[in-house]
Amino acid sequence: MNKAQKEKELSDYIKVIRRRKWLILIPTLVMIVAAAVYGSLLPKIWEVDMIIQPSKFLSKTGMDEYSEIIVMDPKQIAGQINQHAFDSLIAEDLDIDIGDLPKLNAVAIRDTLLVRIYVRTRDPEKAKRMLNSLFTFLKKEIDTKAEIEIEEINSTIKSRESRKTQAEKEIAAFKTKQDLQRQSIRKTEEEMQEIRNRISTLERNQDLALKNADRTQAESLGLLLYSNEIQQSLQYLNTLNELLSTKRMRLTDSKLSLETTEELIKQIETDIEKLQSRKGRIDFTRLIKSPRIPMKPAAPNKKQIVMIAAILGLMIFTVLAFFLEYLKLQSTREDTE
Secondary structure, X not given: OOHHHHHHHHHHHHHHHXXXXXXXXXXXXXXXXXXXXXXXXXXXXXXXXXXXXXXXEEEEEEOOEEEEEEOOOHHHHHHHHHOOOOHHHHHHHHOOXXXXXXXXXXXXXXXOOOEEEEEEEOOHHHHHHHHHHHHHHHHHHHHHHHHHHHHHHHHHHHHHHHHHHHHHHHHHHHHHHHHHHXXXXXXXXXXXXXXXXXXXXXXXXXXXXXXXXXXXXXHHHHHHHHHHHHHHHHXXXXXXXXXXHHHHHHHHHHHHHHHHHHHHHHHHHHHHHHHHHHHHOOEOOEEEEOOOOOOOOOEOOHHHHHHHHHHHHHHXXXXXXXXXXXXXXXXXXXXXX
């Protein structure tokens, strides 16, 4: 088929439509009017909805790393609602026969942690009350797990605070112990200094006795006593020196223990701050969008009904116009023959 033939056929179609235009337009207009009237007579259906976010909290996944955990999966919540798990509770709460409850519908919003719940009904006020009642029951059920998490955090905080109190008492004991150790060290140092002074005095007396060439037997005996007493004093001084070293080591150990305990308290305080932060970041189930009666009903959609009627009317009566034209053409051919 060449281009000229195609143009001729298109021209013929247009001519048919022009000749039969009233056959197409008038019935289509009648259908549009009828559709508009039908749409006006249909009962109004309202869609009341709400959007909720289930409670969530932070859970430790690794070394000081936390991830956000949702208490109940949105798909699970939507599934329970769609399976009428809360219908009897709502009916009892609102004092409505369960058979008179409109259907609750729920869907988990894709790529979010939100759930959309909606009711399509002729009574929007009832739908609103239903959704508010449903939210009360949902919140009670879901938030129970979040409350358990809060109790666990509070218990851990209490345990940390108790350990902190114990550590503070240990620090006080360490400080008292260190004071006593320092006093003991000072006494030992003072005693050692007295021994050194005494040794110095004995050595001077010994030197004086040694310089005396005409010493008597008694002085010679005294010289021997000086020597023995100096030796004994030196031995005692060595003993005190070892004792002093031991006491200083104990004081050093006590200081290290004190520093370790102080670091422990700092770590406990850091842990408590993190726990308080986790506790503060627990979100209970909340309404993202409250149930409200919309300004316009969801159905019937009069514009959509009229548009569909117009499209169907044009299609049906255009086909009818071509069919009548075909019958006329066939009749003309038979008369000619």
